[in-house]
Amino acid sequence: MTDLIQLMHSAIIFGTVIMLGAVGEIITEKAGHLNLGVPGIMYIGGISGLVASFFYENSVAEPSGVISVILSLTATIIGSGLAGLLYGFLTVTLRTNQNVTGLTLTIMGGGIANFFGGMLSKYAGGVGKISTDAASSAYRAYFTPLTGNSTSNPLYAIFGYGWMTYVAIALAVAAHLILKRTRVGLGLRAVGENPATADAAGINVSKYKYVAIIIGSVISGLGGLYYTMDYVYGTWIIDGNIEALGWLAVALVIFTTWKPIGAIWGAYLFGVLYWSYLYIPGLTRQSQEIFKMLPYVVTLGVLIVVSLRKKKENLPPDHLGLPYFREER
Amino acid sequence: MSVSKKKHTEPLLRVVKYEGMSRSRRWLVRLIAVLASLIVSGILIVLLAGINPIKVYGTMIRASFGSSRLVWNLLRDTSTLLLLGVGLAPAFAMRFWNIGAEGQMLVGGIATAFCMKYFTGMPTFLLIIVMVLASLIAGALWGLLPGIFKAFWNTNETLFTLMMNYIAIQFTAFMVAQWEVGVGNNTVGVINPDGHEGWLPGLFTSAFNKDYGINVLLVLAVTVAMFIYLRYSKHGYEISVIGDSVNTARYAGINVKKVYIRTMVLSGAVCGLAGFLAVSGVSHSISTSTAGGRGFTAIIVAWLAKFNTFSMIAIAALLCFLDQGALEIASSCNVNTYVSKIITGVILFFLLAGEFFTMYRIKVRGKH
Numbered sequence: 001m002t003d004l005i006q007l008m009h010s011a012i013i014f015g016t017v018i019m020l021g022a023v024g025e026i027i028t029e030k031a032g033h034l035n036l037g038v039p040g041i042m043y044i045g046g047i048s049g050l051v052a053s054f055f056y057e058n059s060v061a062e063p064s065g066v067i068s069v070i071l072s073l074t075a076t077i078i079g080s081g082l083a084g085l086l087y088g089f090l091t092v093t094l095r096t097n098q099n100v101t102g103l104t105l106t107i108m109g110g111g112i113a114n115f116f117g118g119m120l121s122k123y124a125g126g127v128g129k130i131s132t133d134a135a136s137s138a139y140r141a142y143f144t145p146l147t148g149n150s151t152s153n154p155l156y157a158i159f160g161y162g163w164m165t166y167v168a169i170a171l172a173v174a175a176h177l178i179l180k181r182t183r184v185g186l187g188l189r190a191v192g193e194n195p196a197t198a199d200a201a202g203i204n205v206s207k208y209k210y211v212a213i214i215i216g217s218v219i220s221g222l223g224g225l226y227y228t229m230d231y232v233y234g235t236w237i238i239d240g241n242i243e244a245l246g247w248l249a250v251a252l253v254i255f256t257t258w259k260p261i262g263a264i265w266g267a268y269l270f271g272v273l274y275w276s277y278l279y280i281p282g283l284t285r286q287s288q289e290i291f292k293m294l295p296y297v298v299t300l301g302v303l304i305v306v307s308l309r310k311k312k313e314n315l316p317p318d319h320l321g322l323p324y325f326r327e328e329r
Numbered sequence: 330m331s332v333s334k335k336k337h338t339e340p341l342l343r344v345v346k347y348e349g350m351s352r353s354r355r356w357l358v359r360l361i362a363v364l365a366s367l368i369v370s371g372i373l374i375v376l377l378a379g380i381n382p383i384k385v386y387g388t389m390i391r392a393s394f395g396s397s398r399l400v401w402n403l404l405r406d407t408s409t410l411l412l413l414g415v416g417l418a419p420a421f422a423m424r425f426w427n428i429g430a431e432g433q434m435l436v437g438g439i440a441t442a443f444c445m446k447y448f449t450g451m452p453t454f455l456l457i458i459v460m461v462l463a464s465l466i467a468g469a470l471w472g473l474l475p476g477i478f479k480a481f482w483n484t485n486e487t488l489f490t491l492m493m494n495y496i497a498i499q500f501t502a503f504m505v506a507q508w509e510v511g512v513g514n515n516t517v518g519v520i521n522p523d524g525h526e527g528w529l530p531g532l533f534t535s536a537f538n539k540d541y542g543i544n545v546l547l548v549l550a551v552t553v554a555m556f557i558y559l560r561y562s563k564h565g566y567e568i569s570v571i572g573d574s575v576n577t578a579r580y581a582g583i584n585v586k587k588v589y590i591r592t593m594v595l596s597g598a599v600c601g602l603a604g605f606l607a608v609s610g611v612s613h614s615i616s617t618s619t620a621g622g623r624g625f626t627a628i629i630v631a632w633l634a635k636f637n638t639f640s641m642i643a644i645a646a647l648l649c650f651l652d653q654g655a656l657e658i659a660s661s662c663n664v665n666t667y668v669s670k671i672i673t674g675v676i677l678f679f680l681l682a683g684e685f686f687t688m689y690r691i692k693v694r695g696k697h
Contacts (some may be wrong), residue, residue: 086678090681096684096685097681099428099487099628099632100629100633101681103428103628104674104681105674107673108674108675108678110670111668111669114667114670115667115668115671119665122665244495247495251492251495285513285515286506289499289502289503290499292499292502293495293503296492296496299492300492300493303485303492307484307485325346
């Protein structure tokens with residue numbers, strides 16, 4: 001039982017990182033933009049928040065958790081929003097190739113984040129010495145009256161998380177409702193499926209694309225912040241983990257067949273798949289590596305099945321990856 | 330009552346298509362983009378590290394051309410990156426987004442390392458040929474799969490090849506754990522450190538890792554061959570027709586499915602060969618970072634070169650030069666090596682944005 005609670009707990013924390021990444025990417029892809037810069041954006045989101053919290057907490061004697069949270073949240077939103085703006089300017093206005101632009105953003109985002117992360121580590125006095133305790137504990141605080149103090153309490157598997165875990169779920173639900181039930185969502189889907197038709201219907205295609213890309217980036221960036229604050233407890237480790245999780249978020253988008261609601265359980269499922277090797281007895285290190293392959297193999301399977309069945313609502317947006325130039329018909 | 334009529338004016342700036350820009354002008358635009366990016370990254374270096382940028386560029390030039398060893402290092406890295414770009418060229422030319430060079434290179438590397446480990450009894454020359462073939466086949470298989478699915482079921486190849494990368498990375502992690510030297514070490518170490526079986530020798534000396542002449546010659550041969558294949562062969566023609574329009578190709582009687590599969594096998598095989606170069610020719614070892622993101626960088630190289638394998642030489646060399654230079658700056662000025670990724674990113678963004686000005690023109694209101 002304790003094992004099961006532990007597995008659920010680590011799976012949900014793991015899942016929340018990629019859920020945020022994936023929900024952001026779904027919104028971007030619905031506008032017809034395949035943003036392969038998600039890992040880079042998550043990197044930028046993570047480091048922006050960490051830097052803000054670190055400098056605040058180092059300059060005040062008694063750092064307040066709330067202020068540190070607000071500062072890091074603001075920094076993440078600005079940082080990942082700017083990254084989205086850069087990607088949007090290049091792909092929407094300058095019509096550069098989306099794959100290439102996204103990959104460049106991933107290279108640069110990783111560079112920026114690890115550069116500042118490394119500098120910060122040096123400044124703090126060594127690897128793993130960065131501490132943003134006030135912020136990290138404020139992010140990770142959960143409602144103890146409900147769960148008690150024991151981590152083996154079954155309620156701990158449901159309520160034992162920081163508040164951003166629930167914000168992630170709320171964002172996924174909100175994205176679903178907006179896409180499915182509002183005019184704006186309909187417009188956005190039209191832009192992704194057929195921008196020329198949307199344009200003829202009076203929708204400002206560029207505006208929709210910009211807004212979707214920037215909002216999507218900010219949500220993905222929050223995934224990076226969640227990683228630094230909740231997953232690694234408010235520090236910076238240069239190990240390429242954020243990049244791996246970022247690609248997993250891109251995989252999750254395919255896995256959910258572009259549905260934000262699916263990203264919730266899909267993300268948790270990926271988390272279970274990722275961590276289950278710890279709870280299966282008798283695994284060697286070799287077979288653990290094979291286990292970590294599972295999320296990608298499963299995603300590939302979904303991609304294949306979806307393309308075999310060709311059900312319209314499961315296919316990628318029709319104009320995914322293609323630039324739109326009004327004068328080119 | 331007067332009805333106010335909304336006045337429509339031409340927008341202040343608008344974008345129009347610009348056909349037929351001359352070759353020299355296109356390169357001029359690119360040159361301006363590189364210069365602009367160097368200025369911006371110079372400013373960034375000053376802000377981030379507080380070092381004089383002119384000194385920085387001096388250091389960078391010395392880092393690549395300071396000694397013959399450094400020049401060989403530059404040639405070595407350039408040739409590997411170039412080979413990957415050349416491998417991607419045929420797929421990209423038919424608008425097939427092969428994002429999977431990273432994985433194709435890794436499986437090629439694993440196949441090479443496998444032969445290196447288990448076929449030590451063979452004579453060196455034969456062993457190297459077997460290794461080359463193994464890496465080609467492994468890469469081809471990794472490319473074949475997305476090719477088949479694209480051809481028959483129109484499965485999105487970008488996402489397919491992207492997933493194949495991570496399957497390859499985990500497979501490499503598995504093989505590394507399988508072959509690790511020392512329990513829990515998680516590294517394969519140098520394979521055949523004593524007998525040097527399967528190590529690619531130098532061209533001018535028989536010593537290893539002194540010169541990389543064979544690497545360079547091999548890659549140049551593939552580059553020229555690919556250029557001829559794409560430009561002058563029937564296959565190359567079919568590829569470019571599909572790249573322009575799949576429907577036209579079908580109407581012209583080209584077997585699109587066959588071309589998709591054939592081209593992806595070729596593309597994967599060449600990327601697999603890059604894995605051979607990295608393992609047999611450079612590191613004599615294998616790890617999950619054997620490809621080290623170069624499979625992704627090569628995508629950018631191939632795209633910027635517009636699939637022209639000769640233009641790729643210049644772009645690959647520029648990127649490797651920057652990388653080597655930035656590493657030197659990082660160590661000599663005691664800043665983090667990731668500064669090289671930032672500079673690479675800035676330059677690529679400028680080059681990408683520069684492409685816009687080779688294809689479109691901005692018109693100001695009223696001027697024609």
